[in-house]
Each structure stands twice: as C-alpha cells, then as structure tokens.
Amino acid sequence: MKFDQQPDGFVDAVKAVLDGPDFPGSKRRQLIKLLASAGMLSLVPGGASWASDKKIVVCNWGGDMLRAQPVAWGRPFQKATGTRVDYDGTGPSFGKIRTMVESKHVVWDVCDANLAVAYTLGTKGFLEPIDYSIVDRNKVRPGFATEFGVSNFIYSFILAYDKSKFGDHPPRTWADFWNVKEFPGMRSLSARTLGTLEGALMADGVPADASKIYPIDEKRALAKVAELKPHTIYWHTSSESQQLLRQGQVSMAMIYSTRAVPLRKEPGSTFDFTWNQGIVIPAGWVVPKGNPAGKEVFKFLAFTQKPETQLEMLRLVGAGPANPATNAIVPPELQRDNPASEENFRQQIMADPVWVGKNQDRIYHDYIKVISG
Amino acid sequence: MPRISLPLALAAPAVILIGAMFCLPVLQILALSFTEPRIGLENYVALATDPLYLHIIATTLRICAWTTLVAVVLGYVVAYVMANVTDRIRGWMMIFLLVPFWLSVLVRAFAWSFLLTRNGFVNATLMTLGIISQPLHLLYTETGVIIGMIHYMLPYAVLPMLTTMVGIDKSLVVAARSLGAGPVRTFLRVWLPLSLPGVMAAIVLVFIMSLGFFITPALLGGGKTVMIAQYIQFGISETMNWGVAAAFATALLVAVMLSLVLASRTMRIKNLFGAT
Numbered sequence: 001m002k003f004d005q006q007p008d009g010f011v012d013a014v015k016a017v018l019d020g021p022d023f024p025g026s027k028r029r030q031l032i033k034l035l036a037s038a039g040m041l042s043l044v045p046g047g048a049s050w051a052s053d054k055k056i057v058v059c060n061w062g063g064d065m066l067r068a069q070p071v072a073w074g075r076p077f078q079k080a081t082g083t084r085v086d087y088d089g090t091g092p093s094f095g096k097i098r099t100m101v102e103s104k105h106v107v108w109d110v111c112d113a114n115l116a117v118a119y120t121l122g123t124k125g126f127l128e129p130i131d132y133s134i135v136d137r138n139k140v141r142p143g144f145a146t147e148f149g150v151s152n153f154i155y156s157f158i159l160a161y162d163k164s165k166f167g168d169h170p171p172r173t174w175a176d177f178w179n180v181k182e183f184p185g186m187r188s189l190s191a192r193t194l195g196t197l198e199g200a201l202m203a204d205g206v207p208a209d210a211s212k213i214y215p216i217d218e219k220r221a222l223a224k225v226a227e228l229k230p231h232t233i234y235w236h237t238s239s240e241s242q243q244l245l246r247q248g249q250v251s252m253a254m255i256y257s258t259r260a261v262p263l264r265k266e267p268g269s270t271f272d273f274t275w276n277q278g279i280v281i282p283a284g285w286v287v288p289k290g291n292p293a294g295k296e297v298f299k300f301l302a303f304t305q306k307p308e309t310q311l312e313m314l315r316l317v318g319a320g321p322a323n324p325a326t327n328a329i330v331p332p333e334l335q336r337d338n339p340a341s342e343e344n345f346r347q348q349i350m351a352d353p354v355w356v357g358k359n360q361d362r363i364y365h366d367y368i369k370v371i372s373g
Numbered sequence: 374m375p376r377i378s379l380p381l382a383l384a385a386p387a388v389i390l391i392g393a394m395f396c397l398p399v400l401q402i403l404a405l406s407f408t409e410p411r412i413g414l415e416n417y418v419a420l421a422t423d424p425l426y427l428h429i430i431a432t433t434l435r436i437c438a439w440t441t442l443v444a445v446v447l448g449y450v451v452a453y454v455m456a457n458v459t460d461r462i463r464g465w466m467m468i469f470l471l472v473p474f475w476l477s478v479l480v481r482a483f484a485w486s487f488l489l490t491r492n493g494f495v496n497a498t499l500m501t502l503g504i505i506s507q508p509l510h511l512l513y514t515e516t517g518v519i520i521g522m523i524h525y526m527l528p529y530a531v532l533p534m535l536t537t538m539v540g541i542d543k544s545l546v547v548a549a550r551s552l553g554a555g556p557v558r559t560f561l562r563v564w565l566p567l568s569l570p571g572v573m574a575a576i577v578l579v580f581i582m583s584l585g586f587f588i589t590p591a592l593l594g595g596g597k598t599v600m601i602a603q604y605i606q607f608g609i610s611e612t613m614n615w616g617v618a619a620a621f622a623t624a625l626l627v628a629v630m631l632s633l634v635l636a637s638r639t640m641r642i643k644n645l646f647g648a649t
Contacts, residue, residue, distance in 0.1 A: 095610035124613070191596040192611070233513045234596025247490065249512070361612045368607075369425040372432070372599040 054083040056293050056300050060112035062089030063239070064258070064317045069112070072312035077303045083296065094121065097288050101126045106290045109297040115284040116194070118149025119357025128287040134298035139305040139323045146353065149284035152304050153319035156257040156278035156339045156348055157195030164270040165251040172276055174203035177252055178224065180231050185251025188244045189225070191234040193367045194356060198279045198349065199254055200224035208277045214352040218363060226370050234371055245271055261318040261337045278348035280339060282322065314338055320345075399626075406623045409616035416620035426604075426617070430624075433600045436515065436590070437583040440522040445575050447523070448530030452571070453564075455531070456538035474528040482592040485521045486512060489593070513595025521589040529582060530575040537571025577636040581629050601625055 066089035092111030144151035320340030608618030
C-alpha cells in the first residue's frame with residue numbers, strides 16, 4: 001500500500017512552479033523545505049535530490065559512530081564535493097533493509113554493515129553491486145572488497161578482562177577464557193555467533209589460523225560454548241558488554257575492540273585487553289538496491305577510502321583503517337589501539353565473511369538453542 | 374435514501390483508520406507465515422516440531438504462568454486490604470501502586486538489574502536477615518525475569534480485583550458474621566466467591582500481557598531466557614527467518630484471542646477493560 005501517492009495534477013502543479021522561469025532559487029528552496037517538513041518531498045519526482053542538489057543518506061548503528069562518521073567522512077566529503085551527507089543512526093538491520101527494498105521505498109544510500117551482511121543480503125538481491133570503476137579495490141586488504149560490500153574499517157572481537165581480578169597472571173588466550181578454574185569469575189560472550197564460535201574453537205585447541213578455523217566445525221564450537229554456559233552471561237548490545245565488566249558481574253568478556261579501548265581509558269579503570277587471538281571483523285559499506293542517490297554514492301565510498309579520513313576514524317573511535325596505506329601516516333601513539341597496526345593485526349585472525357554470510361542464519365538457530373536450552 | 378445512523382457514521386473514521394493502519398499490516402504479517410520462504414504450512418510444522426521453538430514456547434508459557442500466579446495472589450492481598458481501608462488510606466495506597474505503574478518498563482528492568490546483582494539490595498537484605506548464607510543467582514536467570522515481570526504486572530492484577538471488591542456489598546460480610554460464620558468461613562463462602570470475577574479478569578489480563586513481554590526478559594535474562602517476542606524481533610531484524618517469526622506472531626495473536634474467548638465464557642469481557 002502506498003500513502004505517498006497524490007493525484008498527478010498536484011505533482012504537476014508543484015513541478016510547474018519549481019520549473020517555472022520566474023521562480024527564483026531562494027523561493028524554490030523555501031518551497032522544497034516546506035514540502036520536506038510536511039513529509040511530502042517524495043511525491044515530487046526527483047524531489048529528494050533537489051533539496052540541496054545532491055544528498056547522500058548514510059545509516060549506521062548510532063552511538064560513537066554517529067558522532068565520529070560525520071566528522072571523519074560526512075563533512076569533509078560535503079566540503080570537497082558539495083554533496084550533502086546526512087546520517088541516520090537507527091541501525092541498518094537485515095529486516096529494515098529488506099523491507100525498504102521490497103516496498104521500493106529506499107531512503108538510505110549506504111549502510112554501515114559488514115562483509116558477511118553484504119554477502120547474505122547481496123546474494124538475495126537486496127543490494128546494489130559495488131561499482132569498482134569508482135571505488136578502488138586496491139585501497140583495501142585482499143578479501144576486503146567483495147561484490148556487494150567494501151570494507152570501510154575493521155574492528156575486532158578481543159578478550160577484555162578486569163586486571164584487579166588476575167594481578168600478574170592475566171588471561172592471554174581463549175583457552176584461558178574458557179579455563180574457569182585457573183581464572184575464576186563469570187564470563188560474557190555475545191548473544192550472536194560472530195566471534196564467539198571462532199573463539200570457542202581456539203579455546204578447544206584449534207590453532208589461531210583462519211585457514212584452520214574455517215570452515216567452522218559447528219558441533220565442536222557449539223559444544224565448547226555449551227561447556228562454558230553455566231559461567232556465561234550473553235550480551236546483546238555493546239554497551240551492555242561494557243556494563244557487565246563495570247558492574248563486576250563478569251571478570252572477562254569477549255567484546256568489540258572499539259568498546260574495549262574506551263573502557264580501558266575510563267578514569268580509575270581496572271580493565272585491559274589483549275589483541276592476541278582477536279577476531280578481526282571487516283565492517284563494510286553496503287548499498288541498498290534502488291538507493292535514492294544512485295551511482296553518486298560510490299564517490300562517497302571512494303572518499304572514505306582515503307588514508308586521511310581513515311586515520312580520523314582511528315583517532316575518533318579506534319576504528320582500524322581498512323586501507324593498509326593508512327598505516328604509513330598513523331602516529332605511533334595511536335598504534336597501540338589500532339586493530340590494523342602491523343603488530344596487532346599479526347596476532348589476530350580474520351573472520352571469513354563468505355562463510356559467515358552463508359551459514360549465519362542456520363547457525364544462529366543452533367546457537368540460541370545452546371544458550372537458551 | 375436510507376439514513377445512516379449517527380453513531381455508526383461517527384465511528385466510521387476511527388474504524389477505517391484502524392482497519393487501514395493496523396488490521397491490514399497485521400494481516401500482511403499473518404500472510405507472511407504461510408508464504409515465506411515457500412507457500413505452505415512449513416513454518417507451523419516447524420513451530421510444532423523444532424526443539425528450539427518448542428523450548429521457546431515452553432519457556433514463555435512457564436514464565437507467564439508463574440508471573441500470573443504470583444502477581445494475582447500478591448495482588449489479591451493488596452486489593453483486599455485496599456477494599457477494606459478508609460478512602461484516605463486507599464488513596465495513598467493507590468499512589469504507591471500507580472507510581473511504579475507509570476514508570477517505563479525499561480527503567481524498571483534497569484532498576485531490577487541493579488537490585489538483583491550478587492551484592493545488590495535483594496541479596497544483601499536476605500543475607501542480613503539470615504535467610505540465606507550465600508548470595509542467590511537472581512540476575513540473568515529465569516527467576517530474575519519472573520521477578521521483574523511480576524513487579525510490572527502487579528498493578529494490572531490489583532486494579533480489576535480492586536474494582537470488583539469495592540463493589541462487594543459489605544453488609545453481606547456483616548450478615549455472615551452475625552449469622553455465626555467465623556472470619557475464615559466468611560471469607561471463603563462470601564468474599565472469595567463475590568471477588569472471583571475480578572480474579573478471573575486479573576488472570577486473563579496479566580497472562581495476555583505477559584505473553585508478549587520483550588524488554589524485561591531481554592534485560593534480565595542474560596541471553597539465556599528467550600521468550601517468543603524476543604525470537605520474533607530476532608527472526609525479523611537479525612536473520613532472514615521471517616516465516617517462523619511471522620508464524621510465532623500469529624500464534625501469539627491466536628493465543629490472546631483464545632484466552633479472551635475462554636474468559637468470555639466465565640465473565641463479561643467488558644469488565645476486563647474497565648467498563649461497567
């Protein structure tokens with residue numbers, strides 16, 4: 001059902017006024033603003049793009065990202081090209097992207113997701129393929145540029161812990177994480193599978209090497225998750241994962257590196273984390289099928305690959321540069337918290353987006369069975 | 374020309390609005406459960422056979438049953454007291470009952486997540502009183518979820534019972550006592566039967582509302598307690614499993630309707646919604 005359809009006569013009238021020779025630009029903008037505030041912009045053919053000539057709407061997950069991305073990527077792009085970049089922090093979930101595309105009412109031009117999501121949604125026909133004549137494949141690491149997604153930054157699932165509980169003998173590996181005898185206390189793992197299964201396999205003795213971990217031996221990984229379950233609280237949101245540590249509910253948690261860094265820097269913090277055996281997740285841009293700005297959006301994506309903008313994201317929120325060339329300009333004081341620094345990257349394994357994308361839904365089902373059973 | 378009755382005409386805009394904005398989308402969701410990913414009944418077969426879905430249904434029913442039982446029993450005591458005190462005191466009690474009632478469910482769940490920690494208020498009190506020697510695991514367990522839900526549901530249990538009890542003719546109690554019945558007998562033979570319609574209304578209301586609970590189990594369950602509403606959210610927004618999520622939503626709707634039908638056999642439905 002469409003509510004935005006008005007009699008054609010009305011649309012024509014608006015169009016005639018806007019296109020008319022004696023209609024000054026300032027009045028035109030006023031009228032468009034008025035229509036926009038009445039939620040009627042979409043009824044003007046091509047109306048959205050008239051508002052400031054060109055506009056790109058980016059959807060991300062809010063929080064720090066909503067504060068940082070406009071600073072690093074939005075405003076600089078606008079300054080360089082004149083195309084406005086608007087941010088929506090409500091979270092580009094599978095469901096929302098699918099609903100938008102199916103109802104042919106797409107309002108987002110690009111979503112901050114990850115390469116596994118790119119695979120899942122892309123192969124089901126909900127995404128535009130990335131235009132690699134505009135976006136540069138070679139400005140990301142190998143495997144970071146796929147048909148329907150290109151990595152914008154990386155983050156990791158790492159082992160964060162409460163120093164005050166372990167003194168001189170802090171946990172260093174996922175085997176330590178699973179060892180509740182030697183390292184007492186409750187644990188927290190994500191309520192989703194990403195990262196958790198990889199960590200479980202490493203805890204079970206699989207070498208920290210992506211080629212040994214993938215394809216994931218699901219039974220083995222889930223059995224290991226089940227083993228730790230009596231000692232585990234599962235977090236749903238990343239702020240919950242921090243809160244569990246702060247409240248002393250858990251002594252260790254597998255959390256995002258972008259959450260562990262600020263946790264360590266809090267005044268009076270007793271928390272630290274290790275990059276060792278971290279699981280690197282390539283975050284990535286995906287473009288919903290039929291996005292309003294069309295090809296224009298790929299210019300924005302190409303812009304976000306620039307090392308200076310990538311460095312800004314590292315500085316602001318600890319997002320690891322997806323473009324390896326950025327490392328050359330990262331100041332030494334930022335390298336410690338950079339998931340993509342040579343030293344940190346070496347200690348970690350990279351999640352396989354294709355395997356995750358192919359298997360995620362099925363494994364989710366089995367995972368919930370294990371953690372809620 | 375036939376004349377349309379005025380009440381009907383006045384109601385028409387609301388009916389049309391609700392029909393278009395609410396009923397149609399609901400029907401679309403229901404349709405999804407038969408068409409996604411293929412046309413057929415496979416989603417319902419899955420609900421009835423898949424161990425995970427059966428487990429989620431069982432968890433939901435168990436939590437709802439406990440919540441309803443405890444909330445109605447506790448609520449009955451509160452309603453009984455409120456029905457038998459002076460208006461002034463009842464007014465004060467009403468304030469204490471309604472203030473938490475107006476707090477958002479999110480705020481209340483957060484409050485409980487502090488109260489129920491290992492060294493939180495609840496464990497500390499119980500240990501000081503010598504009732505327990507070790508802190509109980511309350512937060513991030515099913516018990517914690519049930520405690521949080523009972524707290525939320527208590528006003529919903531008290532209000533319909535209070536309405537019924539206030540309406541009970543007190544002279545009947547006096548008559549029973551003067552005819553030689555003791556306090557227990559008076560309560561069991563006079564008060565309790567007269568208050569039963571309110572009890573039924575409370576049971577139906579609390580049970581139906583508990584079925585669709587989302588925030589409390591999500592915040593107090595630690596990921597280990599998964600109720601139907603949580604699975605629906607998860608199935609729709611985080612996976613492509615829309616068919617099963619829609620089937621769950623349909624099942625919830627049917628369960629609510631059935632509860633109302635069953636309830637309508639023992640009571641007048643409009644009592645439930647406060648009409649007299």
